[in-house]
Amino acid sequence: MESVPSWRLAALGLLLAVTQCPGCVTAQRKKHQRCDEQINLTTTTACTSCVISQNLLCPRGFERSSQQNIRDCSFTVDLGGEQLIRQVGCSLKCTKMATVSKCCNGFWSQDCLECPGGATHPCNGHGMCLDGVLGNGSCICEPKYKGNACEECADEEAYGPDCVMGCSCVHGVCSNGITGNGKCICFSGYTGPKCDQEVPACKSLGCGNNTQCVEEKTGSFICKCLPGFQKIAKTCEGKKIPLVCT
Numbered sequence: 001m002e003s004v005p006s007w008r009l010a011a012l013g014l015l016l017a018v019t020q021c022p023g024c025v026t027a028q029r030k031k032h033q034r035c036d037e038q039i040n041l042t043t044t045t046a047c048t049s050c051v052i053s054q055n056l057l058c059p060r061g062f063e064r065s066s067q068q069n070i071r072d073c074s075f076t077v078d079l080g081g082e083q084l085i086r087q088v089g090c091s092l093k094c095t096k097m098a099t100v101s102k103c104c105n106g107f108w109s110q111d112c113l114e115c116p117g118g119a120t121h122p123c124n125g126h127g128m129c130l131d132g133v134l135g136n137g138s139c140i141c142e143p144k145y146k147g148n149a150c151e152e153c154a155d156e157e158a159y160g161p162d163c164v165m166g167c168s169c170v171h172g173v174c175s176n177g178i179t180g181n182g183k184c185i186c187f188s189g190y191t192g193p194k195c196d197q198e199v200p201a202c203k204s205l206g207c208g209n210n211t212q213c214v215e216e217k218t219g220s221f222i223c224k225c226l227p228g229f230q231k232i233a234k235t236c237e238g239k240k241i242p243l244v245c246t
């Protein structure tokens with residue numbers, strides 16, 4: 001320690017020069033993937049006379065940087081009696097390569113696990129994965145999407161990969177969601193792209209309350225009571241019949 005008398009590390013601080021992640025280029029698809037980074041740690045002493053800085057030693061683990069004895073700084077000399085002289089001088093520059101633990105893009109936690117949706121397509125391309133060593137692997141989805149990997153449309157009325165709105169069927173079920181095509185599957189007795197038109201044959205039947213117009217195998221339509229309703233005279237009444245599962 002006696003050989004390094006004038007270390008003042010705080011003065012100019014520790015400069016970090018980050019190099020590009022070399023592991024990322026050759027990286028193969030894996031469930032775990034590290035992209036440790038090589039970091040060039042640089043430390044510089046306070047400015048002093050070039051003769052003195054030439055004889056200083058770098059701290060343990062550090063090496064002298066190539067750029068030495070360059071008159072690139074200035075320091076003041078106190079001659080006493082309030083007399084200060086500003087002098088051009090040198091500082092000792094030391095470097096050290098260090099490895100910093102990092103995950104490749106699309107991987108998270110200390111173990112560098114793959115983000116939801118896969119590292120090549122994190123969050124299915126519809127969100128941002130909180131990746132990196134300190135990340136928790138959650139997807140922050142764009143407003144139109146939801147789900148662990150942003151794999152679902154946020155809205156019930158949205159369909160298709162772009163989650164476009166407009167999936168609505170008046171008397172039917174819409175093929176919604178990211179794999180849906182927006183088409184309606186109409187309940188019995190209804191037709192039209194939005195299932196909003198009554199099948200003409202049903203219209204003329206004029207099925208009453210609590211009924212459903214059902215197409216029979218013969219192709220003709222009849223009025224049937226909805227499940228849970230019973231035919232009493234000509235109407236269907238809400239007298240619950242026990243549901244029998246077969």
Ligand SMILES: *[C@@H]1O[C@H](CO)[C@@H](O)[C@H](O)[C@H]1NC(C)=O
Pocket residue numbers: 017040041042065066067095097
């Ligand atoms: C580290 O940085 C210093 C100063 O920027 C430079 O002189 C040195 O060549 C670098 N070392 C490596 C291994 O990149």
Ligand SMILES: *[C@@H]1O[C@H](CO)[C@@H](O)[C@H](O)[C@H]1NC(C)=O
Pocket residue numbers: 130136137138
């Ligand atoms: C992950 O981190 C984000 C932001 O820090 C937070 O909002 C979210 O709740 C976290 N998720 C889990 C599953 O911990």
Ligand SMILES: *[C@@H]1O[C@H](CO)[C@@H](O)[C@H](O)[C@H]1NC(C)=O
Pocket residue numbers: 208209235
């Ligand atoms: C259908 O129900 C409504 C309201 O409950 C009632 O006013 C109407 O009379 C019913 N129609 C028939 C045909 O029973």
